[in-house]
Amino acid sequence: MCKYDVAALGELLIDFAKKEVNVTGDLMFAANPGGAPCNVLAMLQKLGRKTAFIGKVGNDFLGEFLAKTVEDQGIDISGLSRDNKVPTTLAFVNNTPDGDRSFSFYRNPGADMMLSKDDVDLSIIGNATIFHFGTLSMTDDSVEQATKLAVDYAKKNGKIISFDPNLREPLWDDLERAKEKMEYGMSVCDILKISDNEIEFVTGQSDIETGIKIIKERYSPKLICATMGKDGSIALYGDIEVKEDGFVQENTVDTTGAGDTFMACVLNYVCENGLDNLTKNQLTQMLVFANAAASIITTRVGALKSMPERTEIESLISGRNAKNTYEVQINLGTIDKVKRFVAAIAPLSADFAIKNDKYVVDAKSIMGVFSMDLSRPLKLQIDTEGDRMDDILKEIEEFMIQ
Structure with missing residues (x-):
């Protein structure tokens, strides 16, 4: 039996997340421990x-802060080295109102490189069941050699x-090299x-399902998981393809670490069930759990120290399962019908x-509805608690296709 379930190699840095503006108009930032590999390990520890x-x-003092923080999560840091000449890597993260983000890196060089x-x-690595890595440990020759030695x-x-892959375009001088x-x-x-944007980057395909099939054909990973933000995720395993909706959070504040949290949950499932002979039902369970965990982390600032507990994830899943779900076909072929429909359900x-086959939009968003092909019947999914479904269907009866 291995000493470690998962060993990971890669970047460990400080994410400076914009917190507020002070009375003189100066930006203020919170120093959060970051780096995708350790985020994954922190969730696995949970x-x-x-x-x-x-x-x-x-x-330096930031390096010591990171080392202590990672160790406090229960992660073994005996493989963490210190550089006496190059300082700890920094990243400044700017979060937009919808929780998305942009990055400014101070890594020319940074110690992780x-x-x-x-x-x-x-x-x-010899004492681990799974070895995990990404592309940021291949941006420069020395760290790339170290990564490939480990692989x-x-x-x-x-x-x-x-x-x-965890693609961060600003860190690459040449995107072809990335x-x-x-x-x-x-x-x-x-x-x-x-992720969906990485699939398009590497395959040229904006259709995610087509893109992952190209990746499977070219490179043959045993299990491919494609993440699509709030739209959920897809798993491709052999001839089995499973797609699961995301858990949309109304109070999203920071999407940093959502993909890492998802990744950790996938690895945890493999630790529990292995990588052979997985069934469609097992893949569904894996995606639902990973989607739920990833959604919770978006409601918190930072990632490494904010990972959700198993009980929180299971509670969120139970809440969704307790809802009454119903699907109907509707017709919204005119601008007036769209306006009346959105007003009725608001x-x-x-x-x-x-x-539809590619997208899911919030039906209460008039812009979201207009983004769909209104010339065709639309599939409407309704999720509600209790026994109110009959009352809801009466409110939208005029739009339903009988």
């Missing part, structure tokens, strides 16, 4: 897994290899977690979603 990290920080082959303790060792020793490193990762991994205490 789920009861044993984890270890391999990386590098500066021999200075990880070398000599810094990598291969025994940590080669994991491969030769029969470890499950997990990869999340694409090349993504392709390398996809060619060596058993588990791939990739005051109702239920969730309304219009769906």
